[in-house]
Amino acid sequence: MTDNQKGGLKQLSPIDIYSLLPKTNCKECGEDNCMAFATKLVNREVNVEQCTPLKDPKYKKNYAKLAEMLKPAVKEVTIGVGERAVKIGGKLVMYRHELTYTNPTAIAIDVTDEMTAEEISSRVNFTQDFSYIYIGNNLQLQMIAIRSTSNDAEKFKATVKKVSEQTDLPIILCSYDSAIVESGLMAIPKARPLLYAATKDNWKEMAELALMYNCPLVVSAPNDISLLRSLVKTMIAYGVEDVVLDPGTFANAGLGETINNFTMIRRAACNLGDELLAHPTLATPITAWTEPAQNATLTTWKEAQVAAMLVTRYADAMIIHAAEGWSLLPLTVLRQNIYTDPRKPVAVKAEMVAIGTPDENSPVLMTSNFALTYYTVAQDIESSGNSVYLIVVDSEGTAIDSGVAGRKMTAETIADAIKESGVEDKVKHRKLIIPGKAARLSGEIEELSKWDVMVGPQDSSGIAKFLQDKWK
């Protein structure tokens, strides 16, 4: 790895963990033995709490040691309460390939205390109802940021009250004036909103509020990490534990510094053991709107670029102004991609899929259940305008070539898939088109399934042409 490891994930070995476990091999955790449990702990696939004997007072020391060893590099902070409370941070590594990322960037949309009731209501509904189903995941937005533009404590309080009556989404209270923030807190004293923000000028009052209402608190020091650390150190000494870092988001001039600051903070936390920077980060792409382009479309466009880069570069939460499907869809899909566990091959369900409106004379094709392969193939068939039956074979989530080479996709699994799919009741013919990359299985498939095999193109982009030429 690129960074020198000082503590943190990479130095842990299952042996280190194992030596602190009870070594009873009691299986209560669900694993065969303590060594297996230790291995899973290192990979963060289980929780130390699952070891029941460890809760015995005689292991108190070991338990504390383990908890410390397994602590994420970045502290986890919870915003809000109840069903839709959001956890941010809790990061274990700097680069996703080192293990995986946890707690996808939480996205907040803003409202202000000077917007009309209709506008507030429609923005809150937009945020709350946002939903896009993508590879079986529901992409959503997480929070509402309420900004005080009126600088009027009563107005702010009323707005916070209105929003909290409309939604259970966690709230971020935004003002540099602690009296305004406090009036907002009075409306939702038990909701654990995120307070934005403590600065070099108001930190004491903000710290008091965070303690009094038990809330997480953002410390803000645009482009000044020394000040940011100093604020964190002061907050911790003051007794505020749940701190969130805002190093400033400069959407125009200063974009380079912004990316640098987020990157340096995450490196310091994950790889250099900097406790003061081991807190979740907050990005504010909304700052793009402080220097608007010629029209809202272009400003939305710019905000989306900045947000996308900060999803990749270490933002644990972000505040966005444009409530637009066209800009938020790519952003939430990107977040889903970046936060996918790279250790797990992404698989789709092995089943038969009808593309278009196939009938008894339509072609029958097959592919693997590796999500990427499946979606590419389905996409290519769909855009070709053909109606076909596509049999998705369980290849344990591997692509065609590696599936065939690694014997995860064999003539047997394909013949079984044909049987189980029920395709023989759907079509009159017995012709199966297989991917070019599975060509060497063709003879064996014919023997086992009694279907005729046609070897299709090497790449699914050739399917349209193949069907045009070969499917009569």
Place this chain on the structure above:
Amino acid sequence: MPERAKKESNPNFPSELLDLLAGNNELELQDVDILLDELQVLFQPGMMMAAPPAVAALKSAAKPTSLLDAPFTFPIQKYPGQVAEVTLGATKSEGGTRGKTVTIGGEKSPAFYTFESPTLNPPVVSFDVFDSKTALPKAVRNELGDAYQDPVSWSKFVVNKLGADMVTLHLVSIDPLNPKPATPAEAVRTVEDVLQAVDVPLVVGGCGDPEKDLAVFEKVTAACEGERLLISTITLDMDIEKSAKLVEKHGHVALAFSPMDLNQARELNRRLLEYLPKERIIMDTTTAALGYGLDYAFTIMERARLSGLMGDPELQQPMSSGTTNAWAAREAWKTLDPEWGDKNLRGPLWEVVTGLTLMLAGVDLFMMLHPAAVKTLRNVIKRLTTKTGTLDAEKIANWVSSTL
């Protein structure tokens, strides 16, 4: 034949997007940046950080009464490896005919870690041009007007009107699967026509058939000797010795393409390095679209770059991305439910986000399609590599209390 979409009076109508982004009425686009530099924004200093009301300070020995000091030192690292620098195109004095050359690579740190080392050569975007009719997304056709009917006018349009730094000429006509595949000689003529029409460095792309591509590259590399073309692509299933020797002999650069697999990327580079100096190889580890495998593409590239910097000699080539692949995502080109907005905006943004993500993994050369997406990427690259001096923190702190 699609005509340019008629302008509507609605200021948000997407067909204005490109005009707004590119300032198309400017013929000379020397990095004109109307988004940033020429916009005089009048700033209303809002209610900034008014002094907080005095709160009765809770006297407590434990609580600090003033900010505790905690200075920060930039966490700077040294890397044993460095990415090779590769120059594309050759001017008259260098044995070619190009008006300018493009140099990429040379990184000593991960992408845009400018706190460690400055960006030696900012990433470059090359415009995709196809030599025969290709199904293009409507959002793209709208922006190209009639220019995409033939490779020469298409190339001229992107260079003269859009200020392209480079052009990628895809010879899709040579594909043996076509009813009448173009011959190597015909392909040479197309390349020569484009070289005549524009004076930027050129990428020459094959059709993906290893044998046909090699036959075409053989003729093209010889006919365009000394032009320092980027020959795209050399793959593991090609005759590597033969193709590398052609590239070497005639003074071009090889684009080594591997299918999202670091070991194959290493192997291909290793074999090419037997015949070519490292200044003559660029690698492409495959770009998958946002939502359709971008995570794999990103991580392979990030790992390749980090390994190269940590000293792996087989992964120290600059990286190229076929960012146009973003359009394979159905969310980019499809009309979705109205809540997902206009695809003429969603589409190019899909390409932008795909590109930006891979840029942060270390991509040096982007091959892209939609003019607004290209414009945006170039604009971001400029913002990331421009030293800003002092930043006005108050200006951005304004977002909290401003009516936006």
